[in-house]
Amino acid sequence: MATLKKILVANRGEIAVRIMRTAKSLGYDTVAVFSEADADAQHVKTADEAVLIGPAAVGESYLVISKIIDAAKAVGADAIHPGYGFLSENADFANACEDAGIVFIGPGVDAIKLMGSKRESKIAMIKAGVPCVPGYEGDDQSDEVLIAESKKIGCPVMVKASAGGGGRGMRLVADESELSDAIRAARSEAENAFGNGVLIIEKAIIQPRHIEIQVFADTLGNVVHLGERDCSIQRRHQKVIEESPSPVVDETLRGEMGVAAVNAAKFCGYVGAGTVEFLLDSSGKFYFLEMNTRLQVEHPVTEMVTGIDLVEWQINVAAGEPLPLTQDEIRFQGHAIEARLYAEDPAQNFMPQTGIVLRWNLPNEIEVRVDHGVGEGQMVSAFYDPMLAKIIAHGETRDKARRKLAAALRKLTLLGVTTNKTFLADICQNQVFAQGKATTAFIAEQYGEDLSLNEATPDQEELKIAALLFYLSRHQQAQSKSLELTGWRSGSSVNANIKLTCHDDQIVITINAMEAGVFGGRFEISSAAINVDSTESSDPVTLNTVIEVIDIEESKLTYMVDNVRRTLVFSLHGDRIYLDLLNGNLIVDDITNAPPQVTGGVGSGQLVAPMEGAITDIFKAEGDVVKKGQLILVMEAMKMEHQIKADVDGIISKISTDVGAQVKTKQLLVEIEPDTDNDDE
Ligand code: MV4
16 A cells, blocks of 8 residues: 655646645645646646646646656656546546656556547447447548548448547548448548547447446446546537536436446556546437546535545545445435536637636625636737636535526636636526536527627617726825725716727717715716717717715625616726626726727737637738738637738838747737828728
């Protein structure tokens, strides 16, 4: 039996924080590893010691086996927990730990290797008597054989890369005529992505549910399951909502799937925490899909219904202890649902978002678990996974858990980085989800495959509040740290015009400070929209609202309109304000003092990076004459290409970047000296 003292967590973000929480509570010393970009990250602050392992790019830090092993040796860590992602399912890493005499908190190398191959794991699972999707997993990989086998199985079939994951190298083939193209495409995609073009063929299960069983095994041969998780709600193979139990799994089915999962684990000599993924078809039949040889993102829902700390079990198993419970002693209580908060914008086809976290408030009146690695002032960069936090609610019934989760999502504030918070809250309220009827097709069916969700459009009242907050901060005494009510109550009763922009719309808001009200200041506020595209200066519609400020503390405004009192969280930074609204976050800029814009959509000639990324191509040089709309350079950010085009006719006066350079959001890249005789086309 190994005696462990110090555990290094080879990960970052919420999972590193979560693992350290349990490790510390059990009396272990904890060690974080971190990249240069993570110097201020929460997992570094949580650990007893933290080792800098290199630059931001994961290929130079979190994914470098030798750097992790060296870090463990440097501080004398005797065990490594890999978390999920990164090196968690890397057999070479597990091997390297063993070679260095460090305990790898996870299964043995052989199980990791076997489950890393769809073809080999399927062959093994068929032998183990685990139900698998009918298909072909032979070693003859010729086109003729793959096509003939597909025809035997009968379309629709799935062509899958043996080394694949997350839907890469996978093709759904509806008709025999498409087989040959699909096989070639899947093979070449797999060769490129994984350096291995081996394919398997399976009968396609239509609109399945994704049900996975949590298993646990110790080094003495005991294996149990901890019930299922339903992870059907996914978007492009990214899980969004997970729950336990599944609304469609009853005790009988749970027992059957549990036995199958335990058999899978026993057959490969599994040790530690593992997840056996199944597809469940509409008739209630289930089929083995793959086994994940790590602790999963969604493990908290299992913890909440079983009361078991899975990380504690992992550490104890790694130390050689037997499982503390037999299958009969494992009880399931109530229902848990988890929502994943991502830094992504549902209004821009879920594009990952970067920025600095300005405000991070957890819901404090609702009993929910929040696993996160977020701190105010922290940079959310493009280098890492955009998942920021998980919100997990437990209730006696599914409906109770769902209501708590929805409320927690509404009450949670993250300002500075756009997130999918309102999308998550919307799913919680969706009727198909509420009825427990969501399959893997749910998001595409309910929200569209490619369609972007509508962005939060500000209403007049919200813009007036933004203007009022700008106004109040401008009138704030330089010395006082908070907005003193008395300061402006008795002070200048002047009208102020504040010009705002939000989502390309411009609006002028007039604030008239009235007499003091019952609680504090009263302001009569009117607005006039400006139509940017027309030469006529303003819209005739103006509406008056009386807003009474009741309290402002730090980042919270309490106000009253028409006898309704509300509180709103904001973050004000110079000419920009972030508002946390029920239907999403809003960013409003004060452009009262900004230089007037040239009309006709012509830009300034100052081209900046729209987001953090790398320059991949530059097509123009200094001195080149360019026309508005001409491509100047291309950058890659968030795995997507962004074209930077001239926003004005002119001559390039400066290019301040190079191919390969890493650039920051808003960094100036190119300057164009606009033509002076600029008559708009
Ligand atoms: C399938 C399938 C239908 N039939 N296999 C997607 C990811 C990969 N790990 C397995 N996947 C699927 N395999 C057969 N034979 C449907 C999917 C699938 C899916 C599975 C689970 C959760 C969401 C999914 C979304 C699309 C497709």
